[in-house]
Amino acid sequence: MDILQACEDLANSITSFNPFEYSDVEIPKEQIQRWQHLFGFREEEAIKELSNWRADFGRTSIPLLVWQEISQEKKRLGYDKEAYEYSLSSRWLSRQAKAQNPTSPSSPTKTQAESIYLVKLEGSIPDAAALQRLAELPAPPEIKSDQGETTELFAVINGKEKEKLLANLPTGSSTTILSISRARKDLSHDSAYPTLGLDTTLPQNRPSSPTATHQKSHPGKEDYPVWYFFYGTLADEDRLGRLLGPDHPVSLIPAWIIGGRLGTWAAKYKALVDDFGGGRVYGHGFLVQDKEAEDALRYYETGAYEVVRCEIYLETHHGVNIVKGLTFRFTAGNLEE
Structure with missing residues (x-):
């Protein structure tokens, strides 16, 4: 991992x-304010602690x-x-x-x-x-x-x-x-929450509704193996293989999902968010075999993402196969288009 x-x-x-490396260098105001914000220091405390730390x-x-x-x-x-x-x-x-x-x-x-x-x-x-x-x-x-x-x-x-x-x-x-940190995984046992592109607070999507979207076939929190949809750096077999190790063979299948759209964050990372208009995103499907492999994926994505349910359309030699699965949805803020 x-x-x-x-x-x-x-x-x-x-x-x-070298403790003298910063001895004659004035500490930037931005750095002092950063330490005040992160560690709760007063300004003079931040300056003193920064100076002592650098020495x-x-x-x-x-x-x-x-x-x-x-x-x-x-x-x-x-x-x-x-x-x-x-x-x-x-x-x-x-x-x-x-x-x-x-x-x-x-x-x-x-x-x-x-x-x-x-x-x-x-x-x-x-x-x-x-x-x-x-x-x-x-x-x-x-x-x-x-x-x-x-x-x-x-x-x-x-x-x-x-x-x-x-x-x-x-x-x-x-x-x-x-x-x-790792991607949050909080899958409801009795509702569709959380599902990509689906507002589970709407009446028709609540578990008490006879037309509720949630079905027992949706993956639960401890269900393995489980299909995942990858759309960014994880949709690379070499990278995925290094992450999971030799005990988890890697085989990606071309796939798409509905209910999301892609943007970027930090100027280079692809990130998936909801599209309630039914947007389609292309990537790859991968069958995660056990909790150990899933944990590696969650640590890789970090707390900037959460695990959500989705339907994955796998492109096989026999046509399109639809499976209930999971993917990583971005939660850390606004995306660049």
């Missing part, structure tokens, strides 16, 4: 740094290739490379832990609770049992390991669990926590 590997690489990337010999540095992998999503959230590196640092995590009031913990938002984080098992958190205790987990966390020469272990937690972990960390301790 490319995005997971990229995130794991962040924890190991400490670079040499830190051991500051975390993200390799350029890794930043290119995740930069579009992080820039959308307001980060540049330097600010995101700071957000991963023990320096910032320690500030968060100190600011947390154990007697009156803040309640994470729904978005925070649904976020995914990788916690490196080291130092104050040597194993899954320690993390389970500190984050107050009801069961041992899922563990992932990298594929490098040395074995690095990461535990997977959500935003609510991360808040508990930071609140319970012993004073003076630190840990490596990497933020990753």
